[in-house]
Amino acid sequence: MMEILEYIGMALILIGGIFLFLGALGLVRMPDLYTRLQAGTKASTLGAMSTVLGVGLLHPDWILKILIIVIFIGVANPLSSHALARASYRKGVIPFSKNNIDKYKKAVKKQIKNLTS
Amino acid sequence: MTIILTIVFTLMAIGLILSMFRFVKGPRSGDRAMALDTFSIIITAAMVLLAHVFERYIYVDVALIYAVLGFVGVIVIARYIEGAL
Amino acid sequence: MIFIILLIIMAVLLLAAAVYSIVHRDLLFAVMGTGIVSVVLSLFFYLLQAPDVALTEAAIGIALTTIIFIITIRNTTRDEDEIIDKENEKL
Amino acid sequence: MKNVFIIILLVVIGYFLANTFADIPFGENRIGDxxxxxxxxxxxxxxxxxxxxxxxxITAxxxxxxxxxxxxxVTVLFLASTGLASILYRRKEEEEDVERLNLPSSRxxxxxxxxxxxxxxxxxxxxxxxxxxxxxxGFQGGTIVATGFLLMLISYKGFNTNHNRMVWIESLAGLSFVGIGIWGLLSGNTFLENSTNVGVLNSLISGGLIPIIYIVVGFKVAVELTGILDILLKIKPKK
Incomplete structure (x- = not known):
């Protein structure tokens, strides 16, 4: 039983490491800020959660604090990424010109009109 | 088992170098804040993994506090960029 | 062996971030540089098995110092609008 | 004349500093085994x-x-917080409604x-x-609590800290720190002597006075840092 848990934990740690690396690679390779945000948040959140859970499976008596760390990462990291994306858009950073879809523009205009009136 | 840990630590180190590259190069403040965020999350994972290497339960506490506090600075930077602070 | 290589890589990162934060003229980027310095420094203390110091560095260096510096920058000046306009013209 | 005086002063200070440093043995293991x-x-x-x-x-x-x-x-931190408050708190009376946030944060x-x-x-x-x-x-825990309050302060417009209550908590914490020290004097030992050995090792209630002092320090640091951040956030930036 313990050996199976160890194998699963090691596999989770390896997957987590690969995803952390992919997140950092996406941070370098992606063309503009929003795609970089997406790569750097999704991949690295999954990677960190997976690594931490893998360590929790290797040591079953640590599982409480490990679960708290996983929940904190899962709440906090998307929150900071959301705040960054919103702030950059409001500040006037234009998305990558090859995708012409920009649905957020209308909502921002409406909100600004509501604020000023 | 040790070879997997070596591979994972190497990947994390390469990730740190890549996000440092983005931090130095990134044209806007959003890119740099994103690099800071990625930095702190990679280091959180590395700390939990090092607690496993050192076999000390107490060391998980540091990673716990890291996971909480790493994002507060990024949120404050984001609110400042927005001009809302 | 991997331990020593990790230490060397982290030392190089630490120096790079410190030099960046000294050299750069934009104050916000310099503050982010000090944030990275304290992140890496905290991992250093952790690797050298001093969790108390690592915890202090994490709590004070990353969160509090960065926040107080940014609030201070807000209360004084920092020119960013020009940079954004220049970048948008390029795209 | 002024420059000559400065040079004479520097020479005197340098002489005494050199004398002092000459007495310190370098390259010896002074910590010992x-x-x-x-x-x-x-x-x-x-x-x-x-x-x-x-x-x-380390805690001990x-x-x-x-x-x-x-x-x-703790006294240094208290002085810093008090000085900041006495310099910056006056701004509130000049402008009637101090708005902490320009834009509301998202849902x-x-x-x-x-x-x-x-x-x-x-x-x-x-x-x-x-x-x-x-x-x-105490210091680290207080910093973490203050960070939590800062998150609340920068995302909610209506969230306010009660200054009266904060002053009371701070004063009580400082008084009880000094009181614990004086209690050590009164019971026949030195200042802040850890005279009560209760509890077993590695349990929550152990170490005598040490956990009590750390709890007091934690409350004091948390309240002081929250006050500093609140005051700093209430300044209006120059346009």
Whole structure:
């Protein structure tokens, strides 16, 4: 039983490491800020959660604090990424010109009109 | 088992170098804040993994506090960029 | 062996971030540089098995110092609008 | 004339400094062997766990053996907070309504912060209550609590801190720190002597006075830092 848990934990740690690396690679390779945000948040959140859970499976008596760390990462990291994306858009950073879809523009205009009136 | 840990630590180190590259190069403040965020999350994972290497339960506490506090600075930077602070 | 290589890589990162934060003229980027310095420094203390110091560095260096510096920058000046306009013209 | 005076002063100071530094032996191991219990470090390492029942030796050094230093650090923090308040608090009377935030934050952020705020405060309290068992202590725990309050302050417009209550908590915490020290004097020992050895090693109630002092320090630091951040956030930026 313990050996199976160890194998699963090691596999989770390896997957987590690969995803952390992919997140950092996406941070370098992606063309503009929003795609970089997406790569750097999704991949690295999954990677960190997976690594931490893998360590929790290797040591079953640590599982409480490990679960708290996983929940904190899962709440906090998307929150900071959301705040960054919103702030950059409001500040006037234009998305990558090859995708012409920009649905957020209308909502921002409406909100600004509501604020000023 | 040790070879997997070596591979994972190497990947994390390469990730740190890549996000440092983005931090130095990134044209806007959003890119740099994103690099800071990625930095702190990679280091959180590395700390939990090092607690496993050192076999000390107490060391998980540091990673716990890291996971909480790493994002507060990024949120404050984001609110400042927005001009809302 | 991997331990020593990790230490060397982290030392190089630490120096790079410190030099960046000294050299750069934009104050916000310099503050982010000090944030990275304290992140890496905290991992250093952790690797050298001093969790108390690592915890202090994490709590004070990353969160509090960065926040107080940014609030201070807000209360004084920092020119960013020009940079954004220049970048948008390029795209 | 002024320059000559400065040069004479510098020469005198330099002479005494050189004399002082010449007495310090360089290149010698002045700490001594850590394992032997005759040196200071060896005394701390060998006697702390048996005498005062504290698992974390650093905590015992900071709070018990060097407790007077900790009192000084807390006093420095208190002076900084008081000075900042006395300089910047006047701005509030000049402008009638001080707005802390220019733009409201998004609903996602408000919800996330509402979830995170109690857990961050709880984590800070955990850190300074378990200061004698795990790494961390009063200063770190207080900083974490203040960070939680800062998250609330930057994302909610209507969230305000009660200054009267904060002043009361701070004063009570400082008074009880000094009171614990004087109680050590009254019971026939030295200032801040750890005279009550209760509890067993590695449990929550152990170490005598050390956890109580750390809880007091934690409350004091948290309240002071929250006050500093609140005052700094209320300044209007120059346009």
């Amino acid at each position: 850590i394992e032997s219990s005759e040196t200071v470090a060896g005394y701390y390492l060998s006697n702390t766990v048996e005498k005062s029942k504290v698992a974390n030796v 050094i900071v709070v018990n053996y060097r407790g007077l230093d900790t009192l000084g650090e 996602i952020m408000r919800t996330g912060v509402r979830v995170l705020f109690p857990s961050i405060v709880l984590l800070g309290i955990y850190v300074f209550i378990h200061g004698h068992l795990t790494p961390g202590g």
